[in-house]
Amino acid sequence: MISKLSPLLSGFARKRELWWQFTVRAVEVRHRGSYLGVVWLVLNPLMMLALYVTVFGYIFGSHLRGHDNESPVDFALAVFLGLSLFHVLAETIAAAPLLIVGNPNLVKKVVFPLEILPLANISAYWFHFLINMALLWVGGLVVGHPISATGLLWLPLIIAPHVLLTLGIGWFVSAFGVFFRDVTQITQIVAQIILYASAIFYSTSMLHGIAWQILKWNPLLHTVELSRQALLWNQPLNFTHLGYTWIAGCAACIIGRVFFQKTKHAFADVI
């Protein structure tokens, strides 16, 4: 049979190939056709960083920590780190409901491993996150508070649960959005809620009483705090919190994946 002449890719290799092509595409699509091209990949977060330094550092003069040697730039870098983490999740939630619905060709016309679509998009967001981290590193050097090398070693362990969390949510929301188009209506407000519930503009040490009792269940809040402790503040990590983010991330990832797998056979029926 002819297929023997060209060895079929194994399921995994085939998916990796697709994942890579769609991820590259998702990164490219942001700046394709623009005059500055890839420069935007850096320019965008750079402008965001400059904005935070100006607004939070110099206009509001806010502090995350009580002590005085926290410069406005330190504060801006901490906000930038938190926002970078938040953006991965926010973009996932914003894009996911339309990911499957927006690709009817891939659902109805070809046999396509649809789980690749959320995966590739989220990979692209994480690629942007890495660029932000590089900027953060440069920013730390510029202001004379280089980010901690040990913290950098811890970072993958702190970030990984958030990767799992975004994947799980991405899979779940994209599958859910196929059946309930209403999801798109609430993603914006949900993203806003997450923004304010995740210790982006404040520190967990400022949370007390009922607020803490509720917000401590938010894994992103801990991921933000842990990454700041590791990278910027040279503080010991709270391993209970780290453990919790792992449990939450794994649970979200498994639930999202299972939900996606269970429902994907029905996508073509309703799209």
Place this chain on the structure above:
Amino acid sequence: MSSDAIIQAEALSKAYRIWNTPSARLKSPALELLASGFPRSSALHRTIAARAARGYRDFYALRDVALNIKRGEAVGIIGRNGSGKSTLLQMIAGTLTPTTGKLSVTGRVSALLELGSGFNPEFTGRENVFINGAILGLSRQEMASRFDAIADFAEIGDFIDQPVKIYSSGMMMRLAFAVAAHVDPDILIVDEALSVGDARFQLKCARAIDRFIAQGATLLFVSHDASLVKRLCHHAILLEHGHVVYAGKPNDVVNLYSKLTIDGTTADALQKDIAALNAKSHSTIGTGNANTPASNDSVTDSGLLPADPRAEALLSDERDHVQLSGHEFSYGGELGRIQSVAALDAAGQPRTWFTTGERVTLRMVAEAFEDLHEPIFALTVKNTAGVEIYGTNTLFSQQPAPAMKTGERREVEFAFDLNLMAGHYFLSFGFTHFVGDKLVVLHRRYDAIKIDVHSVDRTFGIANLKAIITSRTAS
């Protein structure tokens, strides 16, 4: 090459759930979930389930379809819009799941379900080629080694690096087919895609498909172009309202389909014809012999109708089914009969596509059922608009045919250079004779063969006058 089934379906049905109200979409599944919480036999379960079922009704796009398609077979699927063709193909391609019934498909399926299916409009042609390849299970390296061949086949030039969204439908189809043609599928599904594009590209596709089949791949082909189905397929299936109305030889299926569409009859009204066909033919899907492109089937497809020893018995049958002949319309046949007609190339092989200027021989075999003193054999060539391009007969051309005895069979050949420009042409054959001064039609077969003529250059018009052009400096 094994002839085991590659696609097998049993009692295959597909229902689409039509929701009565948007909110029913939410309510019914929730109620069903609730009902499943109670024992199946309980009254509560039944009440809730009944309420849930009130929110929707099921529309069956396909019902109780049985298929048994073997490796190396080319199967045409014909039916009106909404008859379930696309649903069937989508299920075979794996993009739709059957509601009930069994379906097993083995091997790599390359589906051209619609124009540029699987193409992302924002991506360039080049990117789409690689993505399509990856979807079909080929690595980047494998696709890279085939890329030039694909680009060559598609013939879209520099557009390959432009986003697919600016492509014309023809370009999109060409690229899609080019990819499908180069990924070595076990099963190739072509849905209407070939109807776009010029005749030359269609020919190229047809040749690529021929090559697939020769290599042992299986073809599922959906088209409204009856001649293409007849040319490409060993078998055909007629679908109507989600049911398989008839499965058998492409010619018969196409004829039934013509009757459905042109006469606007219902599937029930075809039962008489189907019964007649069943009595006549034993070849149906599942019992037909695969991998026999040179068998009677394909000879029939290329226009050479084999003489049937039961001609007499079939005569009355055929008279009842004049409209059954698809494009062909024939009458007469009592006193003399054109047993077979064929278009042959220079090598004497039956063919239905030719290049302009090629030597072609049109052969008819006629049998006389009484003594004929002055038989006349006629040929007419018409284009698709019905314009008579050329007509001749043994009388007008002063090449009279000798008299025929009762029962004698005569082979008559019209040989000429096919100086026609690109297009489809219909060939009609006539068998007449004079009784005194009166012309008696023995048998006429209008539009019995359709041939495709392909051009070699960009000259245009109806006739290829083959101008010899010289140019020199005028003194």
